[in-house]
Amino acid sequence: MPDITPIVNVALVLLIVFMVVTPMIREGIEVETPEAEVVEQLSEAEQNVVLAVQADGTMYVNLKPVKSHTLESELALAYRGHEGKPVVIKGAQNLPYKDILTLMDICKGIGAPAVDLVARKLK
């Protein structure tokens, strides 16, 4: 009988890594997004720049927290190499629309032709 101890070690380590990492990449930054009936499915593999805003106004570019005065430069930096692709905006549903408009303006400012607004599929 072959010794399976090493393979079990490797598998357990990988398992733990995935258990830790999955909730992080799955949710990204936790935001209570609005619900919608018609949504397009966007594969994570496209790796678009994600701009998240929580209900208290905390902003994140991808997973990095940013202040409002550094937002534009951080976003422009993150957008490099994604030219022509939409920026994914993940806004909390309780935010006033003007906050989202400001973000869309910034996206436009860095040259994004479109935005994708994250919504939960209505059950």
Add this chain to the structure above:
Amino acid sequence: MARRRRLKSAGPESEINITPLGDVSLSLLLGFLIITPIITETMSATLPQEGSGVAAGAVKQDPIVVLTAEGTILVNGKETLEEELPAKLAEFFPPGYKADRKVMFTGSGEVPYRDIIRLLDLLKVNGVEAIGIR
């Protein structure tokens, strides 16, 4: 092999059998590997670019939908009830409409984002293919 046989013959098995543990962890691992490349659900909207479609022809034919701070929906300036929206959109996009069913959208800054998405969703449910945000 030889060692094991020798151990067996010497007496009871002294090593813990880790085969079931290996089975469980490998299948859990596979499960995680499969659910990891996940999907985000989004609604796309285009942003007008300086000097592009906004100025001329494109906007003229696309209906403009406005959501005011009071929650009234205006379609090309005319107040429209939510229930009237499908009929109104059908006017703009008769069956067999060739071009993209595109709508320009403006919302008041005071409206909660939730309501904006709800209206955009309503537009999409009624067959609008693209939404431009002004």
